[in-house]
Amino acid sequence: MTDEQPFEDPTGASLWRPLHLLTTTVDAEIAQVYAEASIEGVKPTWVQELLRLHLHGPMTITELAESVNRTHSALSQKVAAMRAAGLVRTTPGPDARTKRVALTAKARRLVGRLAAEWRATEAVLAELEAEIPYPVSRAVADAERALARKSFHDRLAERLKEDPAWRGE
Known part of the structure; x- marks a missing residue:
């Protein structure tokens, strides 16, 4: 028994949880398309960074984070996951505190298909938005x-x- 007052579960309702579930569902369905196309080891949430690296060349984690409007910490974790998947490599940057991120050959072989998926996804989202009020x-x-x-x-x-x-x- 505790001295805490009982309360109702505040997590029973959430205004924006459906939005989170919607984006999770969309990402899962994009991942399904990748699986059907034998694109392995790529998460839909990595595509923007992979395409930026392809278009702009190697960048520091800070530069990449700024280009996709994310924090350095978030991008550092994402880069580590993409490196483990064999999609990027990191090398020491201009000083001891920075790392430069570059695509691997595996990622370079995929970027055309990933760009096609991005364009198709945006077209599907536009269609969907046209259907809703x-x-x-x-x-x-x-x-x-x-x-x-x-x-x-x-x-x-x-x-x-x-x-x-x-x-x-």
């Missing part, structure tokens, strides 16, 4: 504008200030 891309742009007016952090902090459980009461 409020396109997801419009919802995202609207949410970005609202968050530019007031950040998610500030909104969340305000809500949490009002909650006695957050304050430890």
